[in-house]
Amino acid sequence: MPAHFTPSPRIRRSPYFDATVAAGVTSFTVYNHMYMPTSYGDPMGEYWRLIRGVTMWDVACERQVELAGEEAGRLAQILCPRKLDGMKPGQGWYVPVCDHQGVLLNDPILLKLAEDRYWLSIADSDLLLWAKAVAAERSLDVTVGEPDVSPLAVQGPKAVEVMIDLFGDQVRSLGYFHFREAELDGIPLLLARSGWSKQGGFELYLRDASRGTELWNRIKEAGAPYDIGPGCPNGTERVESGLLSFGGDTDAETNPFEVRLGRYVDLDAPDDTIGIRALRAINDRGAKRHQLGVVLDHGAKIPLHDLHAQVFRGAAPVGKMTTNTWSPRLERNIGICLVWSGVIPGDTVTVELPEGKRIEGEMRELPFL
Amino acid sequence: MPAHFTPSPRIRRSPYFDATVAAGVTSFTVYNHMYMPTSYGDPMGEYWRLIRGVTMWDVACERQVELAGEEAGRLAQILCPRKLDGMKPGQGWYVPVCDHQGVLLNDPILLKLAEDRYWLSIADSDLLLWAKAVAAERSLDVTVGEPDVSPLAVQGPKAVEVMIDLFGDQVRSLGYFHFREAELDGIPLLLARSGWSKQGGFELYLRDASRGTELWNRIKEAGAPYDIGPGCPNGTERVESGLLSFGGDTDAETNPFEVRLGRYVDLDAPDDTIGIRALRAINDRGAKRHQLGVVLDHGAKIPLHDLHAQVFRGAAPVGKMTTNTWSPRLERNIGICLVWSGVIPGDTVTVELPEGKRIEGEMRELPFL
Numbered sequence: 001m002p003a004h005f006t007p008s009p010r011i012r013r014s015p016y017f018d019a020t021v022a023a024g025v026t027s028f029t030v031y032n033h034m035y036m037p038t039s040y041g042d043p044m045g046e047y048w049r050l051i052r053g054v055t056m057w058d059v060a061c062e063r064q065v066e067l068a069g070e071e072a073g074r075l076a077q078i079l080c081p082r083k084l085d086g087m088k089p090g091q092g093w094y095v096p097v098c099d100h101q102g103v104l105l106n107d108p109i110l111l112k113l114a115e116d117r118y119w120l121s122i123a124d125s126d127l128l129l130w131a132k133a134v135a136a137e138r139s140l141d142v143t144v145g146e147p148d149v150s151p152l153a154v155q156g157p158k159a160v161e162v163m164i165d166l167f168g169d170q171v172r173s174l175g176y177f178h179f180r181e182a183e184l185d186g187i188p189l190l191l192a193r194s195g196w197s198k199q200g201g202f203e204l205y206l207r208d209a210s211r212g213t214e215l216w217n218r219i220k221e222a223g224a225p226y227d228i229g230p231g232c233p234n235g236t237e238r239v240e241s242g243l244l245s246f247g248g249d250t251d252a253e254t255n256p257f258e259v260r261l262g263r264y265v266d267l268d269a270p271d272d273t274i275g276i277r278a279l280r281a282i283n284d285r286g287a288k289r290h291q292l293g294v295v296l297d298h299g300a301k302i303p304l305h306d307l308h309a310q311v312f313r314g315a316a317p318v319g320k321m322t323t324n325t326w327s328p329r330l331e332r333n334i335g336i337c338l339v340w341s342g343v344i345p346g347d348t349v350t351v352e353l354p355e356g357k358r359i360e361g362e363m364r365e366l367p368f369l
Numbered sequence: 370m371p372a373h374f375t376p377s378p379r380i381r382r383s384p385y386f387d388a389t390v391a392a393g394v395t396s397f398t399v400y401n402h403m404y405m406p407t408s409y410g411d412p413m414g415e416y417w418r419l420i421r422g423v424t425m426w427d428v429a430c431e432r433q434v435e436l437a438g439e440e441a442g443r444l445a446q447i448l449c450p451r452k453l454d455g456m457k458p459g460q461g462w463y464v465p466v467c468d469h470q471g472v473l474l475n476d477p478i479l480l481k482l483a484e485d486r487y488w489l490s491i492a493d494s495d496l497l498l499w500a501k502a503v504a505a506e507r508s509l510d511v512t513v514g515e516p517d518v519s520p521l522a523v524q525g526p527k528a529v530e531v532m533i534d535l536f537g538d539q540v541r542s543l544g545y546f547h548f549r550e551a552e553l554d555g556i557p558l559l560l561a562r563s564g565w566s567k568q569g570g571f572e573l574y575l576r577d578a579s580r581g582t583e584l585w586n587r588i589k590e591a592g593a594p595y596d597i598g599p600g601c602p603n604g605t606e607r608v609e610s611g612l613l614s615f616g617g618d619t620d621a622e623t624n625p626f627e628v629r630l631g632r633y634v635d636l637d638a639p640d641d642t643i644g645i646r647a648l649r650a651i652n653d654r655g656a657k658r659h660q661l662g663v664v665l666d667h668g669a670k671i672p673l674h675d676l677h678a679q680v681f682r683g684a685a686p687v688g689k690m691t692t693n694t695w696s697p698r699l700e701r702n703i704g705i706c707l708v709w710s711g712v713i714p715g716d717t718v719t720v721e722l723p724e725g726k727r728i729e730g731e732m733r734e735l736p737f738l
Contacts, residue, residue, distance in 0.1 A: 004396040005374040006407035007675035008604075009692050010493060010617035011398070027373040029380065030399035033493070033616060038375035100505040105498060124379060124402070126495035129474060133502035136469040136643075146621065235377075247402060248379035252515065274505075306376035323378050 014060035015212025023230040031061035054158035055231030060150035065120040069142040083266040092177035096256040102278035123246035155201035198241035236325040242367030249322040257287035293364040296333040301326040307354040383429035384581025392599040400430035423527035424600030429519035434489040438511040452635040461546035465625040471647035492615035524570035567610035605694040611736030618691040626656035662733040665702040670695040676723040
């Protein structure tokens with residue numbers, strides 16, 4: 001797909017846009033109606049820097065849906081089939097958001113800023129519309145909107161060193177998915193220990209879009225001793241680590257149990273939680289599909305397929321491979337599959353790539369690494 | 370922004386994708402989580418073919434939100450602040466969809482297929498989530514989903530000739546925005562007289578995604594005597610014609626009155642119509658902004674700006690230019706503005722382009738042509 005990307009006023013620039021262009025961004029995708037960098041021209045270098053060093057990512061497209069007001073907590077609980085009773089300000093929790101049939105609509109991080117203020121830090125769907133509709137239809141005393149907040153991720157094993165240099169030693173004690181308010185040269189932020197990789201890292205939730213370039217450059221400068229470089233949410237590392245890509249690994253019928261999010265569903269969540277009755281029923285009868293990895297028996301690197309590939313066990317179609325990658329650490333082609341629940345790790349399958357090529361593979365538990 | 374586009378399983382291919390690649394597509398955007406072609410490498414040729422001849426567009430990304438069931442009509446009315454009483458099967462109506470505060474969420478064409486089946490043929494936002502939430506929260510007897518429907522537009526003054534050759538003379542009598550069921554070599558379609566241009570044309574709502582290439586080639590063949598060529602929703606023609614680009618010309622506060630959609634709001638729509646009370650109040654006090662055109666006083670072609678440009682009258686900021694283009698027919702740079710209601714046609718303004726250049730302009734009524 002050797003095609004260019006057409007800019008449009010319909011698609012928003014990130015506050016880091018100019019900085020990423022200066023840093024040599026070579027490709028984009030669109031995520032939540034915003035450009036998101038996907039490469040700076042050196043995919044292998046960007047991968048290894050994430051695995052061994054530290055990278056900085058423009059993930060401003062991870063937009064926030066803010067719930068603010070007296071009943072913000074009540075709305076959060078209505079939207080999330082995970083019991084939120086024990087949640088404290090300063091915590092972020094991974095939550096599936098489902099429709100009334102239990103179908104996954106998004107897989108945000110829910111940040112509790114205060115008893116009356118929450119952010120849903122969203123994947124790629126207009127969850128703002130969903131939350132707005134529910135709030136209004138239930139006449140809740142809550143305002144739903146998109147605040148001026150744009151995350152910048154600092155990811156990789158050396159990210160913590162960069163953060164300590166910037167924010168001091170207390171950074172070490174910040175728990176996973178926890179966050180606190182912070183400032184850098186007067187730039188207002190939330191500093192969170194989070195990010196869409198399993199290499200460790202932080203997200204700086206910039207709270208003033210006018211200061212994107214300034215923040216980018218400040219991080220770049222602080223990271224220089226650690227050889228920080230620009231990077232992006234990494235399609236290879238996330239497959240190795242088994243991270244979910246909402247919209248990529250899911251379809252119009254996917255429920256949380258199918259994609260390893262069952263642990264974030266509390267079946268005893270309040271009865272007025274959207275989807276909870278459907279999720280209880282699905283849990284009772286067992287999900288029809290589940291998510292597994294596949295290791296493909298093919299020496300050469302298979303390019304990323306943006307189409308789902310059919311998966312067969314013997315002659316029977318059993319599901320689809322939703323993404324694939326060449327793993328530099330495993331030195332194998334691997335993929336993530338959504339398959340019939342009867343397919344188990346160890347099974348031999350055949351994956352039919354969109355161009356027709358058939359490749360043998362073996363099912364594995366996720367994550368790979 | 371000379372960057373490439375990264376394919377992703379998160380972004381869907383249109384059923385016409387292969388055909389557009391074969392036709393030489395050179396760039397894409399993303400619209401409703403789907404690739405949409407934006408050029409075949411000859412922008413001026415594509416423009417003039419639309420104005421003088423006939424072009425075919427992959428607009429599968431114009432997805433449908435289907436309302437099906439006993440209370441489909443009731444849900445449609447709840448979602449649309451335009452009175453739908455008089456609507457007949459076979460008609461399509463342009464409708465603003467607003468939130469409870471009267472803010473525009475989308476500007477679809479509502480197609481009435483039957484008393485118990487409607488499609489909202491949507492612009493670029495996940496209206497599916499909105500409609501699903503409202504239907505479920507009001508416990509309506511209606512199913513909301515996205516059917517397998519993918520429009521292919523045939524646009525331009527000669528489009529009618531192509532359609533007559535394919536479907537017979539009765540095509541002439543099809544009213545604007547009206548549609549009927551049709552077949553082409555057994556390919557199931559809705560044939561509608563519609564499309565996102567003012568050059569006349571049709572949309573073929575393909576109802577079987579597996580037959581996209583077949584339909585594309587059938588149209589290409591039928592159009593050959595009329596020199597049909599591949600094209601795309603045309604950013605220049607739509608500015609000349611004053612067509613709204615939702616998400617591009619609108620922002621998080623835009624109401625229908627601000628963007629010339631007031632004529633599609635019926636203030637006496639039922640009280641349980643979402644947003645109607647807010648819209649009545651806005652109408653009473655008058656909208657603060659309105660949409661006008663601007664003709665820029667600059668000889669050279671100004672490239673498209675994907676950022677909004679500030680507009681000043683004298684020293685006072687009065688709004689923004691939301692898009693701009695070089696009009697080959699007017700031989701002028703023109704733009705669409707969202708400005709304070711006190712700014713009127715004939716006013717002289719200054720537009721500050723994102724890179725800082727300031728250009729004089731004169732406000733005009735829309736459309737330009």
